[in-house]
Amino acid sequence: MSTSLGKHVTLTKPNDFGNLLEDEGIIFTTLDKAVNWARKSSIWPLGFGLACCAIEMMSMAAARFDLARFGAEVFRPSPRQADLMIVAGRLSQKMAPVIRQLYDQMPEPKWVISMGACATSGGVFNNYAIVQGCNQVIPVDVYVPGCPPRPEAVLYAILQLQKKIDTEKGSFRRAMNLS
Secondary structure, three states, rough: OOOOOOHHHHHHHHOOHHHHHOOOOOOOOHHHHHHHHHHOOOOOOOEEOOOHHHHHHHHHOOOOOOOHHHHHOOOOOHHHHOOOOEEEEOEEEEOOOHHHHHHHHHHOOOEEEEEEEHHHHOOOOOOOOOOEEEEHOOOEEEOOOOOOOOOOHHHHHHHHHHHHHOOOOOOOHHHOOOO
């Protein structure tokens, strides 16, 4: 067998062919892995800041923590441009239909991070006016504990979400509307 450089190569071990392709710059992957890589590397968040956790969410995007390093560049102004909703703070009964409407306006695929004790479980507010966790209104993919959680914790949650996106099956079929 000869390579593109004209060298003759003898393959003796099972991994030799894979190593040869790697040396020549040829990459084999599935379409699902390619789509998942693109999606996890370009998350567009929609900030839904309801209370004090929103301050930590804003600092996460500033220069010190630099959310852009992880592919989540800027917070989007519209749910139609976002694929990640970060719910930060307590969710009141009056805001529950609003968050549901925003979630429904987001294009597929979409993910949700519940940031802080209030968004996750209602926090210390156990009364008639507060929803006891935003997962009662919309599906949540990653929970971030804390009151308020540090920006590092939210960045870790985004990394966990990227791992989840990377292992999804059927991404290419959904991207091409084949399913």
